[in-house]
Amino acid sequence: AQKVTQAQTEISVVEKEDVTLDCVYETRDTTYYLFWYKQPPSGELVFLIRRNSFDEQNEISGRYSWNFQKSTSSFNFTITASQVVDSAVYFCALSEAGDSGGYQKVTFGTGTKLQVIP
Amino acid sequence: DTAVSQTPKYLVTQMGNDKSIKCEQNLGHDTMYWYKQDSKKFLKIMFSYNNKELIINETVPNRFSPKSPDKAHLNLHINSLELGDSAVYFCASSQDGRQGPRDYQETQYFGPGTRLLVL
Numbered sequence: 001a002q003k004v005t006q007a008q009t010e011i012s013v014v015e016k017e018d019v020t021l022d023c024v025y026e027t028r029d030t031t032y033y034l035f036w037y038k039q040p041p042s043g044e045l046v047f048l049i050r051r052n053s054f055d056e057q058n059e060i061s062g063r064y065s066w067n068f069q070k071s072t073s074s075f076n077f078t079i080t081a082s083q084v085v086d087s088a089v090y091f092c093a094l095s096e097a098g099d100s101g102g103y104q105k106v107t108f109g110t111g112t113k114l115q116v117i118p
Numbered sequence: 119d120t121a122v123s124q125t126p127k128y129l130v131t132q133m134g135n136d137k138s139i140k141c142e143q144n145l146g147h148d149t150m151y152w153y154k155q156d157s158k159k160f161l162k163i164m165f166s167y168n169n170k171e172l173i174i175n176e177t178v179p180n181r182f183s184p185k186s187p188d189k190a191h192l193n194l195h196i197n198s199l200e201l202g203d204s205a206v207y208f209c210a211s212s213q214d215g216r217q218g219p220r221d222y223q224e225t226q227y228f229g230p231g232t233r234l235l236v237l
């Protein structure tokens with residue numbers, strides 16, 4: 001069974017602070033993918049990043065960075081110098097073929113609501 | 119030039135009614151999905167279709183019936199609506215839903231969601 005845990009339900013930070021959103025996953029597959037999605041107050045789901053299980057290189061995109069560590073089954077997301085526009089619910093997700101006949105099945109974490117206070 | 123679109127955006131209806139939500143993607147993707155997001159923001163897959171063929175069917179009441187007339191469309195029909203069906207329903211698509219070699223896996227892109235309220 002797969003499972004994605006986002007232990008932080010809600011985080012508040014003051015603008016310009018750095019913030020890290022945690023994601024821990026469980027899977028028995030050796031090949032899997034991890035994602036982060038952003039859901040702003042307007043409600044749409046915005047894709048941020050995909051990482052496959054063979055690539056543990058960390059990634060940086062502007063103020064966003066991701067730290068993937070297979071040893072701890074974690075895929076954490078850091079926002080540097082947070083801004084009010086970063087306020088949203090952030091979802092971590094795990095995709096594996098598992099028992100779906102080779103087709104991906106994505107399981108989402110419960111989300112972390114980030115509030116950036118001006 | 120919306121990639122994944124859903125109609126309607128909002129749907130308010132009475133218990134017991136039958137309603138449909140439509141989804142279309144213009145990305146040329148082969149696989150489409152329906153997700154349900156409840157009031158606590160929990161997102162869960164309901165169905166997945168690849169080239170009009172059902173490939174994932176989670177434990178969803180029979181009142182929910184997806185229909186894929188072609189690979190660019192995946193509609194969701196709900197019979198005998200219940201209060202507990204109130205949620206946001208998201209459609210998504212990906213190039214190919216199969217798990218393959220590295221980086222073959224494709225990202226799912228989501229529609230804007232349909233907010234269903236059953237009274």
